[in-house]
Amino acid sequence: MIELRGISLRHEDEHGNPTTVLDGVDLTLEEGELVLVSGPTGVGKSTLLGVVCGLVPRFTGGSLDGDLLLDGASIVHSPPRERASSIGYVGQDPAAGFVTDTVEEELAYGMEQLGLPPETMRRRVEETLDLLGIAALRDRDLRTLSGGQQQRVAIGAVLTMHPRVLVLDEPTSALDPTAAEEVLATLTRLVHDVGTTVLLAEHRLERVVPFADRMVLLDRSGGVQVGEPADLLAVSPVVPPIVELGRRLGWSPLPLTVREARRRARALSLGSPPDPQTTADAAPTLEAEGLVIARGRRPVLRHADLALRPGEVTALMGRNGSGKSTLLWTLQGGLTRTSGRVRVTGRDSVALDPGALPPDQRRHHVGLLPQNAADLLYLETVGEECDAGGPGTRAVLDRLVPGIPDDQHPRDLSEGQRLALALALVLAGDPPVLLLDEPTRGLDYAAKHALAVLLGELAGAGRAILVATHDVEFVAQVAGQVVVLADGEVVSHGEVRRVVAESPAFAPQVMKVLGAPWLRVDEVVAARTAAGTGRGDSR
């Protein structure tokens, strides 16, 4: 139905050196299939999606070669607005693309542009509200919706135009596990019941691989491989933990769903399970008691208690909008609390309340990496930023991501590099407590692993670390303790194996397959090697 023929995209830098993003991509999308675009960070997944919906090269620049056919007719030169009736696009941040301000008007917007008669619009809005399960939200202001609701409204807003192809860029990256499942269930329903073709890019393969009919794997040189997910994942540089496990254990064919893997794992003889981590009984570096925050008359945090110990990484989890960011900013002192107590005990054993400190002093006691790390950066080159950080900053940055040239502009860095630079600046204050808000957004598995190793090292140096995240696989890698926040209260707090074992939504894939207490692939491999049954690295 949609056919990409020899699509190539090149950018030229200021010296006229071309860089190839896509190189001769051939791809055919059939009616009613879900195609997953995958690859490491920065290989051009978003670019490929942009070419299909028409935003590339119009909004991004670059020179495009090749042809794009819709039902045999070339649409490569028609702008996105002319493709709108057949190709629907939902971007990475759905809230940024909202045009109106209520759910119902947003759903109708595209149809108004197409000039559909009012009766049709009325009918389709009602159908879409029901199809996506958002009928209760119809009058709501779009800004008051949670992330998952916004994502579903954004999908609904393009669905009302009855597009034949739906193009989605990272539809579940910003969502908590439950909301992500809802969105994916919606997409599968569209594929199965309506026959919509779905083309989506996603970093969190563990979430989408079970639903994909075919996969497109992009590589650094701009080429693509297209095929069945099971075939491509055998060679892909980015794989979900379940495939990683299958590869290490030499399973063939590779399991793609938890169910398949569980059947394979029945015959598996595992060594002794990993020892539960002993909790450090050192005095907590940060202690918070009875934190209450109200915005207007609405409580955001009601009576939250928390203790962060030195040498320990704690993960903060919870639904979108459950108050995670609010808690971090309160601990940092940037948000004033309605009541409660926060105490930070540094290396000098003096207990301080960060909220009572002058704003410029807080960073020496509590470091916070905010959700949008780019907000921190404003100087013109990486070198200047490092100078501003002080003598040790460059060294920290080089440990995180080596080899960023001094004269590069911070805005030209990749997502992971920018995060590293911001983190290096936050660490310049040498705070005993480090808080991170959603640091894994836009990172691939390799970058996430590097970040996990780094956080482990920072904790090893005696820092207390709190990471707010939706990424259960990242939590399994990095955290020793988990705090789950719901409706402004701490609902569970404890050792990671115990907490995630209790909740199916927060359990990582390895635990879903092998059961508690297994968390990570490397644990399984190590246990089998120790027991003498492991095949070692079968890659």
Place this chain on the structure above:
Amino acid sequence: MTGRDGRSRRPGSARALHLPRDLHPVAWWLWAIGLAAYASQTTNPWLLLLLCAVAALVVAARRSDQPWANAFKLYAVVAAFIVLTRVLFRIVFGSGDSGTVIWDLPEIPLPDFALGITLLGPVTREALLSGLYDGLRLGTIVLCLGAATALANPKRLLRSVPPALYEIGTALVVAVTVLPQLADSVRRVRAAQRLRPAPESTGFGRRTRRLRRFLVPVLEDALERSLALAAGMDTRGYGRAGEATPAQRRVTGGLMLAGLVGVCVGVYAVLDSTAPRLLAGPLLVVGLALAIAGLVSAGRRVHRTFYRPDPWRWPESIVTLSGLAVAAAGWWVAHHDLAIAYPDVTLAPQVSLAALAGVAVGLVPAVAAPPPRRLAADLPVPELQGAA
């Protein structure tokens, strides 16, 4: 009115029309303009205060719980400020009027070139009163417009513009949404920058540098958001080409251009009494007609529909008619009862039954308009990324 007949025939239909819904924004604006028209034709303080009371009452009775509904307070403050300034000006710049001196301030002599202007000096009751009446008149007009802003949904109003102006309307709507977003990113960036060490900046240009490193992320954020919004609008079909032929486009353009030229020359001729009369009225009318024809022709090409347009039912007509009635009453009083419309500052101002009744008609919407829709109670506020 049809409503009365309807009620007698189908009991309950009047109640159906009074179920909560948003009144057409154009009706509110016409009503408010009617009130403002009355206010502009009188300086009688009783009538002006009564007009303010009418506007405030209707706003209190029929405003929604949407954010713009709080605008009325702001307008009330502005109106009070206008009245105060007018009175203060009368005191500071003197009046030169003869009358009862109530406060004898020393006069500050000014140099010769400022002839005719006096600073301070004796303050007469008459001067104060005329300042007060004048300020009240302007303040009332502002308050009436404030009532319209508080009652009518600004976005729905922009949706009521003719189809040919749709693009401009959308641009305005987007501009309206961008402002709160900008405030949001200012707050976020300010909070984020406290989390990092600041570069050494001393001496010359320190302040500009500080401003710059604050503005760069904010503007960048604004630019990114606008691009994302533009992409979002484009992928959803905004600005799809209609089926106009080049010839049609030329005709529309020609009509609009000729119409605008006609209107400009016509307005000039009307205002300049030395211009030939033939140019004044007729040219203005012809220009307006051409411009309207252009708009209609452009609108016909626009292939766009509206989802759930605001209906125009009899409450809308009644609200509009009440506004017109108030304006007409104002005109009648100003032309037939000069002593009441423009009371002498030396005497206590009087009112007549007709003038009072004219104002009171403005209260009709408090009953005739349907109550506004209430939003679902206690909506959660979006999570904010920190504030300092």
